[in-house]
Amino acid sequence: MSRGARAAALGALLAALLCACSVTRHEDLSVPMAPGSFRHAAQASGTQALDSGWPAMFGDPELARLVAKALEQNLDIKQANARIDLARAAVTASRADLMPSVDAGGGYSRSRVSGTVDNALPKRMMRTWAVAADVTYTVDWTGALRGEAAAAESNAVAAEADADAAKLRVATEVAADYLTVHYVDEDIAALERNVTLRETALKLVEARAQVGRSSDLDVLRARTEWQTTRAELTESRRLRENLVDAMAALLGQSAASFALTRASSGVPAPAMPAVPVGLPADVLARRPDLYAAERRLDAAAWTVGVARTAWLPQLTLTADGGFASRSLADFLERNSSLWGLAASVALPLFDGGRRDAALASAQARYALAEASYRSVAYDALREVQDALNDIAAERERIAAYDDAVATSDQVARLSRRRYALGYVDYFEVVDSDRDALSIERDAIHARQALAVATVGLVRALGGGWIVPARAGTAEADTVSARRTME
Incomplete structure (x- = not known):
């Protein structure tokens, strides 16, 4: 080809x-x-x-x-x-996530190595000053x-x-x-008027019954209507x-x-x-x-x-750089600088059907x-x-x-x-x-x-x-x- x-x-x-x-x-x-x-x-x-x-x-x-x-x-x-x-x-x-992430850090370490082991360093006491920054960026291709x-x-x-x-x-x-609520108030007002009206009617029927112009059955009916209206009034007030x-x-x-x-x-x-x-x-x-x-x-x-x-594969770019030295006197010199660049590609191959x-x-x-x-x-x-x-x-x-x-x-x-x-x-x-x-x-x-x-x-x-x-x-x-x- x-x-x-x-x-x-x-x-x-x-x-x-x-x-x-x-x-x-x-x-x-x-x-x-x-x-x-x-x-x-x-x-x-x-x-x-x-x-x-x-x-x-x-x-x-x-x-x-x-x-x-x-x-x-x-x-x-x-x-x-x-x-x-x-x-x-x-x-x-x-x-x-669309932007690169930047991390910075610094540190100081002091250590001593044994002088009685093989390949011992001439200088057994060591100090290290370091400042570094890391940048990571995932390319959204x-x-x-x-x-x-x-x-x-x-x-x-x-x-x-x-x-x-x-x-x-x-x-x-x-x-x-x-x-x-406004119309329930109207309903309550109507029931209150009728309770008063039927209480008055009950008294009238009771008075007529006493003189023989109404029957006891009329009294019972009037009392039933009065009590029923009072019950309806109670329900409207509850509502x-x-x-x-x-x-x-x-x-x-x-x-x-x-x-x-x-x-x-x-x-x-x-x-x-x-x-x-x-x-x-x-x-x-x-x-x-x-x-x-x-x-x-x-x-x-x-x-x-x-x-x-x-x-699809994922492309990631990384960069890091900074300074590291055993002494602060030469910390920012060119020879104390360090850096690195890298690019990585990750391609998933098998995941058992997860994707x-x-x-x-x-x-x-x-x-x-x-x-x-x-x-x-x-x-x-x-x-x-x-x-x-x-x-x-x-x-x-x-x-x-x-x-x-x-x-x-x-x-x-x-x-x-x-x-x-x-x-x-x-x-x-x-x-x-x-x-x-x-x-x-x-x-x-x-x-x-x-x-x-x-x-x-x-x-x-x-x-x-x-x-x-x-x-x-x-x-x-x-x-x-x-x-x-x-």
Whole structure:
């Protein structure tokens, strides 16, 4: 074979090796979506773009204050921030591997040899002064070290997005609990009114029974309704206390020391804003959890490429130099200098399948990361659609219940008058009062469900989250480094 042919063959082999170690970017990750907008989107869309100041959309300063306090004190968020620091430290460590390592040291030794052994030195007492520096550099000709650094950077960006997702989760949970407490307070107020009403009715029936105008059965029915309503009131109060305790945990406080003042009667409910939705494709760009999943997919792709480099030789350059002398007087003279240069190549030949297993493991982690990304994407779209479905349904329920509340109140008042005149027995009064209370509470629960669904839509849309500038730069650097390897 001629010299030119050998050079060409060597070049082809080198190119094949480099291709083997390059990182293959994941294929098109677009999630199939039906054309057009979400169902019921027109009923929820507002005119103002959703941003991180969304708590103000509800028009309740206390809600906005509690959300801000939770973002500052919540312990889950603090843990997420600590994980960011860990990921950034890993990035610094991986980038350090791309640089040469330099060690310096000095020493002094004094020793004596025996004068009675064979080949004894003329001078048995020896001193040595030494100062030396060592430099070691691993040549990243395979791109493995750059791949590890890129994977660490992708994981760091994912950790930052995870922290943003934690903030969004905490903020929306605080908002949902706060709004739920407001409507539980309304429910408690309705039950308290009915407890008073039914206690008054019980006294009236007992008075009528004493004069023979009502039966003992009517008294028992009236007492049963009064006690049942009191039991429902106790349950609603328990629910409120548990909600307040949950808010305390979200705010990073002890449940024993946190309290939420009950809203005064007649205080208007927080506004239910119309949340701008946009197209399904827009949702995938607004979700921090989806962005984190994609960055982890990047990291997994880099890990596959790094695993492929295990079959390639590793080139290491070392250099050392310094001064050594028996006396400080001539320590820095030229004859006291010492140095050395070396280059070593290590080529793995047999490891019992360890490298194959490492590559298979990296490919499996990539498959997991890709499936996780798609799962998060589909869940995001489902959460938006479910919230829109709930909002549309609850608005219809509220409209129907409002009409039913007015009608049931009229029926209850009419039944009480008819009973007072002796036209009907107490069965009719019990049924009409029970229906009126049940419909009133259903209307309150429908408004509560609308509030929770509205907050859920804010969360499903990402809460106005946008890709941070630093994350965008890191992503561009990752793509640039990948192209360099490929």
